[in-house]
Amino acid sequence: MTQDILTVEGLKAYYQMNYFGVSREVRAVDDITMTVRKNEIYGIAGESSSGKTSFIKVLAAAIRPPMRVVDGSVKFNFKSGPIDVTTATPQQLDAIRWRSLSYIMQGSMSTLNPVRRIGKTFEDFAKRPLAASGTPYRERVLGHLERLKLPADVLNAYPHELSGGMRQRVTIGLATVCHPEFVIADEPTTALDVVVQKEVLGLIREIQQDMGSSVVFVTHDMSVHANMTDRVGIIYAGRLVEEGPTRQMFFAPKHPYTAHLVASLPRIGDTTQRPALEGRPPSLANPPQGCRFHPRCPLAIDKCKTEVPPLIPVANDHRSACWRWQDVAPLVKPHQAHGVMA
Amino acid sequence: MSTLLDVKNVSKQFTMGGMLSRKIVRAVEDASMSLSVEKPEIFTIIGESGSGKTTLARMILGLELPSSGEISFRGKTVSHRVGRAERLEFMANVQPVFQNPFEAFNPLKRIDRYLESTATRFLKVTQRDDIDAAMDGALQKVGLSLAEVRGRYPHEMSGGQLQRAAIARALIPNPPLLVADEPVSMVDASLRMSIVNLLKSLRDDLKVSVIYITHDLATAYYISNRLIIMQRGRIVEMGDARTVLDNPEHPYSRLLKNSVLSTEDAGAGKLATDPGMVALAGELVGKAGRLVDRPDERSVRVY
Numbered sequence: 170m171t172q173d174i175l176t177v178e179g180l181k182a183y184y185q186m187n188y189f190g191v192s193r194e195v196r197a198v199d200d201i202t203m204t205v206r207k208n209e210i211y212g213i214a215g216e217s218s219s220g221k222t223s224f225i226k227v228l229a230a231a232i233r234p235p236m237r238v239v240d241g242s243v244k245f246n247f248k249s250g251p252i253d254v255t256t257a258t259p260q261q262l263d264a265i266r267w268r269s270l271s272y273i274m275q276g277s278m279s280t281l282n283p284v285r286r287i288g289k290t291f292e293d294f295a296k297r298p299l300a301a302s303g304t305p306y307r308e309r310v311l312g313h314l315e316r317l318k319l320p321a322d323v324l325n326a327y328p329h330e331l332s333g334g335m336r337q338r339v340t341i342g343l344a345t346v347c348h349p350e351f352v353i354a355d356e357p358t359t360a361l362d363v364v365v366q367k368e369v370l371g372l373i374r375e376i377q378q379d380m381g382s383s384v385v386f387v388t389h390d391m392s393v394h395a396n397m398t399d400r401v402g403i404i405y406a407g408r409l410v411e412e413g414p415t416r417q418m419f420f421a422p423k424h425p426y427t428a429h430l431v432a433s434l435p436r437i438g439d440t441t442q443r444p445a446l447e448g449r450p451p452s453l454a455n456p457p458q459g460c461r462f463h464p465r466c467p468l469a470i471d472k473c474k475t476e477v478p479p480l481i482p483v484a485n486d487h488r489s490a491c492w493r494w495q496d497v498a499p500l501v502k503p504h505q506a507h508g509v510m511a
Numbered sequence: 512m513s514t515l516l517d518v519k520n521v522s523k524q525f526t527m528g529g530m531l532s533r534k535i536v537r538a539v540e541d542a543s544m545s546l547s548v549e550k551p552e553i554f555t556i557i558g559e560s561g562s563g564k565t566t567l568a569r570m571i572l573g574l575e576l577p578s579s580g581e582i583s584f585r586g587k588t589v590s591h592r593v594g595r596a597e598r599l600e601f602m603a604n605v606q607p608v609f610q611n612p613f614e615a616f617n618p619l620k621r622i623d624r625y626l627e628s629t630a631t632r633f634l635k636v637t638q639r640d641d642i643d644a645a646m647d648g649a650l651q652k653v654g655l656s657l658a659e660v661r662g663r664y665p666h667e668m669s670g671g672q673l674q675r676a677a678i679a680r681a682l683i684p685n686p687p688l689l690v691a692d693e694p695v696s697m698v699d700a701s702l703r704m705s706i707v708n709l710l711k712s713l714r715d716d717l718k719v720s721v722i723y724i725t726h727d728l729a730t731a732y733y734i735s736n737r738l739i740i741m742q743r744g745r746i747v748e749m750g751d752a753r754t755v756l757d758n759p760e761h762p763y764s765r766l767l768k769n770s771v772l773s774t775e776d777a778g779a780g781k782l783a784t785d786p787g788m789v790a791l792a793g794e795l796v797g798k799a800g801r802l803v804d805r806p807d808e809r810s811v812r813v814y
Contacts, residue, residue: 216699217670333560362559362726363770364784370772371782389700392729395777416778433704434774435733437756443733445705449669 173246174351174383175205175228180241180255182227195453197223197236199407202480205351210377210384212398212415214391214430216450220407221387222355228385229272229353230254230262245270247350268298271349273341273373275356280340281328287339288324291346298347313346316379317372334365338372345376352377352384359388370397391430395419400486403427406451406461409480413487421498423489425466428500460492467500468493514586515687515720516546516571516605521580521590523566539563539570540744541580546688548585551718553710555731555752557767558741564724567741568690571722572607573598584688603633606681608691612673612698616665622673623661626650626680633684649679652717653709671702678709682719689713690722695730707734728771732756740764743796750809760811763792 182198197220205211215221223236232238238255245252247269252261254270274280281290291310299306311321317338328336337357344352354373358366374397377384386398394401395415402412403426411424422428433443448465451457457464463473472492480490491497523539542563546554558564569575570582573589582590589601609615616622623646630636630645647657653675665673674694681689691710695703711734713719725731731738735752740763748761759765766788800814 216702363728363767364559364789367770367772367782367784371784374780374782391700392772392774395774396772396780396782399778399780414778419774419777430700431774433700435704435707435729436773437729437732437768437771440733440753443704443708445702445708447705449672 172207173204174207175385176242176244176246177201177203177228178242178244180224180227180243181239182223182232182236183239184223184235185237186235193454196220196407196456197453198227199456200241201404201407201409202241203402203409203412205383205385207383208377208381209399210374210386210397212394212401213385213387213404214389214394214401215404216389218450218453219404220453221404223407224404225353225355225385225387227255229270230257230266245351266298267294267344267347267349269350271344271347271352273344273352273354273357275359281336283328285327286324287326287328287331291324291343294343295346310346313342316376317342333361334369337361337365337369341369341373341376345380345382348380348382350382352382354384354386356388358393359390366393373397391419391434403430406456407453408461408490410462410491411487411489412480413484413489417484417487420501421484422501423483423487423494423497424462424491425468425493425497425500426462428497432501460490468496513548514545515548515584516544517581517583518542518544518567518571519581519583521567521570521577521582523563523570523575524578537744538566539577542567542739542741542746543580544739544746544749546720546722548687551687551714551720552736553714553721553723553734555723555725555735555738556741557725557728557731557738559726561743562741563744564741565692568607568692568722568724572605572690573601599633603684604686605688605690606684606686608674608678608681608689608694610693610697612670612677613665615677616673618665620664622663622665622668622676623657626660626676626683629680629683645683646679649682650676652682652713653679654705655679669702670698671705674698674702674706675709678706678713682713682717686719688720688722690724692724693726694723696725696727703730710734728756728767740767742792745800745812746802746810747795747812748809749802749811750805750807754807754809760805760809762788762795766792 180198180201184195184197186193213221227243243254247265252265299309301309314321319338358369361369398415401415401418403410405426411427418427419431422431429446435443446465451461459475460473460478463469478490478492480488483489483494521539521542525536525538527534527536556564570577577590581588584601626646627642630642634645636642636645643657650656650660655675660676695706698706707730710721714721723735732752738752738755739746739749742763748755748764759768769788770784798814800812802810802812804810
């Protein structure tokens with residue numbers, strides 16, 4: 170299909186370690202199949218140690234030992250031609266990095282070099298991919314800063330002279346100055362305050378729409394997903410357990426884990442007791458048999474303990490990996506169902 | 512009613528820079544609040560970074576001295592330097608819980624060592640059995656047990672468990688007051704509610720008052736009785752949590768509430784903030800004004 174920019178098929182990426190004769194295998198990404206369409210924001214949610222960071226590392230073609238792609242493919246369909254990042258040569262990857270495939274990182278303080286002015290960092294990032302220098306290069310960068318509502322003198326500033334929100338805007342600027350077709354955003358707003366967070370999210374959305382690029386947006390904060398994304402995929406213990414349009418995921422989830430994430434969100438104007446999920450995320454070195462969520466699942470039946478549920482279509486554009494997806498609806502609070510009517 | 516904690520007109524200034532470029536940062540200006548002994552409550556301090564909420568908490572914990580004003584605990588002043596014995600007694604009554612459990616614990620030290628030293632120090636117990644009983648008692652309160660924790664290092668536990676262990680450590684001397692500085696901001700969404708519900712049950716079942724510092728308005732609404740909203744060192748609104756958050760009056764409080772991402776319009780992609788609102792709240796930074804009381808028991812800063 171031409172409208173998909175990214176096609177991931179049966180991706181398995183494991184950390185394989187062999188210390189002192191003891192080998193250990195951590196199945197961080199286990200059989201993920203998904204696509205990202207052109208011009209959409211695809212959200213990935215999951216708790217820490219669910220494998221979401223490993224997954225986006227593969228997408229970003231940052232596959233370094235001990236992580237290895239064991240099976241599957243990650244195919245991008247860029248204007249410059251299709252590429253599979255799991256098999257591409259370093260030269261091929263260099264050609265697409267920043268130009269087509271870009272990355273907004275989490276901590277803006279640790280991303281920017283503290284002893285280098287922002288302008289210099291921009292040069293490091295953008296001069297080669299843009300293949301421009303002198304006035305055209307400067308104009309391009311300044312034009313881009315203007316779009317980010319940053320004053321031109323940030324180029325002369327050091328990172329510590331900027332506020333947290335401004336620094337995060339600079340990192341967004343660095344990631345998007347080459348107008349990439351695909352941007353990976355890894356928790357870009359987690360460290361920010363509410364007011365600044367909303368501003369930065371709005372900015373990412375605006376830039377994405379301006380450039381018509383696709384964004385994979387990773388965060389564990391479901392309220393960010395609600396406002397930011399077009400579709401959301403939920404990762405639990407290395408597997409994609411549910412995927413669907415954002416609105417449906419919030420109002421009619423088809424997986425008990427998603428239902429829990431949505432139901433546990435506190436909101437202003439409602440003080441009813443919120444459930445907390447007991448237990449802890451499973452160890453990826455030794456995941457439970459069958460459905461990996463079954464030890465914490467309120468709906469678990471015997472089948473869940475032995476057989477792995479496949480990710481099957483359950484509604485329009487909506488997939489879920491649960492044997493009992495038809496029984497998930499009662500887990501969603503009534504006031505959320507009202508939202509569907511409204 | 513007797514007061515447990517009384518913060519009276521407290522201000523804190525930090526002097527930055529050297530002789531030639533001296534700059535005074537007013538972190539907290541003229542803050543007052545009080546908690547009563549009889550009614551344990553969750554008292555929330557809301558603000559962005561740089562609002563002075565952490566500085567205020569550090570002063571309550573006695574980690575910073577106020578530049579002016581007074582903090583008293585059960586009628587005794589704690590804000591000026593006191594002797595070691597008094598200090599220990601105060602520390603047994605007011606315990607902190609910090610933001611990031613992974614940083615609060617030394618990765619090379621077993622978790623039970625922390626619990627043990629807290630027990631020996633504040634409870635003055637020396638017998639192995641007494642120490643174990645104190646540790647287990649505190650861990651049971653947070654839904655863990657000594658058997659689960661003993662001999663384990665911080666990396667062997669999940670973030671949620673670790674934060675629970677941190678709260679258990681704080682509970683060992685049976686303090687009437689906990690000061691929790693952003694206890695859930697580093698914890699995953701699915702675990703966040705378990706910590707927040709725990710704070711709630713500490714208040715309801717163990718009658719512990721909690722000063723809960725956060726920038727998350729949704730959890731503040733969910734658990735707190737009263738709250739104050741701080742903007743750049745000044746309290747701008749204060750009162751019953753529901754009253755204030757249902758209908759905030761100060762422009763900055765309104766901006767904060769407006770910036771909370773709601774899930775009601777999931778998928779609609781509404782991210783615009785009214786620029787007039789931001790400007791209005793921004794204009795008020797640094798203006799003194801004064802706090803006035805409203806009939807619904809809230810106080811709002813007016814200019």
